Amino acid sequence: MKKIPRQPMPKQPPEERIKNFNEVALGYTEELAVKEAERCLQCPRPFCVDGCPVKVKIPEFIKLVKERKFSEAAKKIKEDNVLPAICGRVCPQEEQCEKKCVLGIKGEPVAIGRLERFVADWEAEHGEIEKPEMPEKKGIKVAVVGSGPAGLTCAGDLAKMGYDVTIFEALHKPGGVLIYGIPEFRLPKHIVEREVDYLRLLGVEIKVDVVVGKSITLYELFDMGYKAIFLGLGAGLPKFLGIPGENLLGIYSANEFLTRTNLMKAYLFPEYDTPIKVGKRVAVIGGGNVAMDAVRSALRHGAEEAHIIYRRSRAEMPARLEEIENAEEEGVIFNFLVNPKRFIGDENGWVKGIELVKMELGEPDESGRRRPVPIPGSEFIFEVDTVVIAIGQTANPVLLDVTPEIKRNRWGYIEADYETGKTSMKGVFAGGDIVTGEATVIEAMGFGRRAAKAIDEYLRTGKW
Numbered sequence: 001m002k003k004i005p006r007q008p009m010p011k012q013p014p015e016e017r018i019k020n021f022n023e024v025a026l027g028y029t030e031e032l033a034v035k036e037a038e039r040c041l042q043c044p045r046p047f048c049v050d051g052c053p054v055k056v057k058i059p060e061f062i063k064l065v066k067e068r069k070f071s072e073a074a075k076k077i078k079e080d081n082v083l084p085a086i087c088g089r090v091c092p093q094e095e096q097c098e099k100k101c102v103l104g105i106k107g108e109p110v111a112i113g114r115l116e117r118f119v120a121d122w123e124a125e126h127g128e129i130e131k132p133e134m135p136e137k138k139g140i141k142v143a144v145v146g147s148g149p150a151g152l153t154c155a156g157d158l159a160k161m162g163y164d165v166t167i168f169e170a171l172h173k174p175g176g177v178l179i180y181g182i183p184e185f186r187l188p189k190h191i192v193e194r195e196v197d198y199l200r201l202l203g204v205e206i207k208v209d210v211v212v213g214k215s216i217t218l219y220e221l222f223d224m225g226y227k228a229i230f231l232g233l234g235a236g237l238p239k240f241l242g243i244p245g246e247n248l249l250g251i252y253s254a255n256e257f258l259t260r261t262n263l264m265k266a267y268l269f270p271e272y273d274t275p276i277k278v279g280k281r282v283a284v285i286g287g288g289n290v291a292m293d294a295v296r297s298a299l300r301h302g303a304e305e306a307h308i309i310y311r312r313s314r315a316e317m318p319a320r321l322e323e324i325e326n327a328e329e330e331g332v333i334f335n336f337l338v339n340p341k342r343f344i345g346d347e348n349g350w351v352k353g354i355e356l357v358k359m360e361l362g363e364p365d366e367s368g369r370r371r372p373v374p375i376p377g378s379e380f381i382f383e384v385d386t387v388v389i390a391i392g393q394t395a396n397p398v399l400l401d402v403t404p405e406i407k408r409n410r411w412g413y414i415e416a417d418y419e420t421g422k423t424s425m426k427g428v429f430a431g432g433d434i435v436t437g438e439a440t441v442i443e444a445m446g447f448g449r450r451a452a453k454a455i456d457e458y459l460r461t462g463k464w
Contacts, residue, residue, distance in 0.1 A: 006108040007036040014329040018299045021184040021267050024326060025089070028118040030068070037066035040110050043102055048112060051100035053446030054153070056080045058097060058112055065115055074123035077116060078132070082156035082202075083149065083195045083445065085124070086178060088117025089187050091442045092320050124194055131201050135162040140459055143168060143226040145212045145399070148176025149441045150432030151232030152199060153448030154455075159202040161456050166226075167199075168210040173263065176234050177433075178441070180263040181255075183293050185300070186323075189262070213399030218428065228427050228455045231414065232448060235433035237396040240389060241285070245343030250279065250351040254286070254294045254390035261297050279385030280304040283354060285340060286390035287317040288438075292324065294388045295332050303386070306332050311339040311359050311372040337361070339372065341379060343387065354382045395434055406430075413437055421451030426464050429455055 010026040040062045064073035093113035101109030147169040175192040238253035260266040264274035278301040287310040344353040358378035361370035395412040405425040407415040414430040421429035431447025
């Protein structure tokens with residue numbers, strides 16, 4: 001029998017997509033999805049499930065796709081994952097479920113993420129999103145702080161257990177990094193809104209424009225009758241390089257650049273009120289997914305040249321290979337083994353250049369990647385008129401500074417038990433990037449799931 005090859009994802013052509021913010025990947029048709037599902041071996045011991053942080057029953061949902069039972073497949077996924085349309089788009093399946101797929105040993109793994117996306121989209125398009133059977137209400141209130149992947153997952157699981165869950169979100173729209181950080185062309189915002197509406201269907205209440213730590217404290221939440229609190233704060237404080245000239249005009253943090261673009265819809269100015277200034281030659285510092293999102297957004301904002309400045313080689317880039325390839329197709333220029341030393345401004349205080357130093361790779365560092373080492377005397381000037389710094393984010397201290405009972409580690413993240421999310425403050429749990437530092441959407445969701453189970457046990461037994 002002839003082997004079925006992995007089905008490619010239909011995409012917008014590069015020359016078209018760099019002119020719009022519409023989704024690049026167009027999704028599988030029913031025929032492509034069924035054909036891809038037929039590749040699954042239905043292993044008796046499904047290693048793919050081991051690779052999934054929320055333990056989706058992967059072979060079971062794929063078998064339903066093969067049988068064209070798409071609605072049932074969606075229900076099967078949602079037993080473990082309340083955000084399938086999001087995960088199908090932005091999870092690094094190649095490092096998780098698909099990495100464990102037996103087919104991947106000698107060939108290409110089953111496209112699990114693409115099938116998950118197909119199923120979630122099919123369900124929405126056919127108006128078949130149904131509320132699952134819900135248990136009797138317990139009459140116990142739980143607060144979730146932050147509506148990113150960890151918070152949404154924890155809230156959904158607790159609602160399905162019968163708790164009265166309220167999410168408190170600092171921004172004016174729920175979704176956390178899904179809404180402010182990931183561009184429309186990779187994750188359309190109506191998809192995030194759709195998944196959030198499913199949580200509302202489960203009975204989750206969402207309060208926006210509430211900065212816990214400023215508008216209200218954890219102590220006040222407990223006084224209001226909440227019996228447990230989950231902190232899914234994310235890592236929303238941008239990191240900077242700490243080099244001369246970093247305060248020049250025309251230099252953005254990726255956080256600001258992407259928030260303006262995504263949440264504030266700067267690409268639709270003046271229809272929306274937030275403008276964004278992008279010059280002809282843009283440099284994005286960094287090599288992760290956020291850097292790819294920023295540099296590809298810059299092209300769509302009208303940059304004539306969009307550059308990545310990265311201190312290691314292509315092989316060490318932490319961004320998903322799919323996103324690097326998309327950026328290459330779109331004409332992004334990659335400058336490897338160079339690192340900024342200072343920014344240079346004009347007489348009006350606008351950035352006009354970066355002094356870069358060439359690097360070479362030395363011995364591996366704690367990340368396992370080879371450490372970049374500057375080459376003495378190799379400095380040169382790189383002309384730019386816009387810079388985006390995308391070298392990572394760290395913990396925002398607003399809530400933690402007013403809650404000294406919650407222990408933090410030396411990097412400022414919350415100390416919490418990996419399996420339960422328990423913190424040093426009774427009744428308070430935490431998970432996602434505020435505990436681990438920057439990680440993936442699905443890893444944050446895994447934290448939310450484990451914390452929901454631990455919160456349920458705590459509220460049933462009273463044991464801490």
